[in-house]
Amino acid sequence: MPDREQIIQLLDKGRDEMHAVAEQLDLDLEVYPGWTKKHLIAHLAGWYDAVLASLQAHVDGEVPATPAARGEDLYNAQTVSERVALSYEQVAAEWEIDRAQLKELVRQMPEEKYRQQMVFPWGETGDVEKLVRDFASHEIFHARDVRKRHLDQES
16 A cells, blocks of 8 residues: 655646646637636636645544535536636645645644545545545646646647
8 A cells, every 4th residue: 555655746847847838828818618728727626625625624623525416517618617717826825825734734634534535625534545546636637737738749
């Protein structure tokens, strides 16, 4: 079973891959239908918010909210629309701050909470390691997908 630092390294890998892709994209490029770079980063920031809230509720012994229980597409639209008035710089700063907070929460979490089952933001259950691994994989997926769609073609 991987230790916490290995899981955090996976988070860092996802962030590094996404950052490398994001810095190569024009702000106005439509990376997905209706989504620019800002929308994509807002999407990730919104998921960081949800994951942080779930983990904090878990640590505090509370039942976490499941903001994506009605569907990930609905949550994605909501979280992106909440950030539409923000600048790209503001959205990117939130993404960075939330990532740092997530890493710190994982590092400081009591061992028994780290191993316990919990409710994920989308309603699934599992332990903290699975949640963080799934979330890091989500960021890696988007980084690689956007690279393939938009950057690999330019070579």
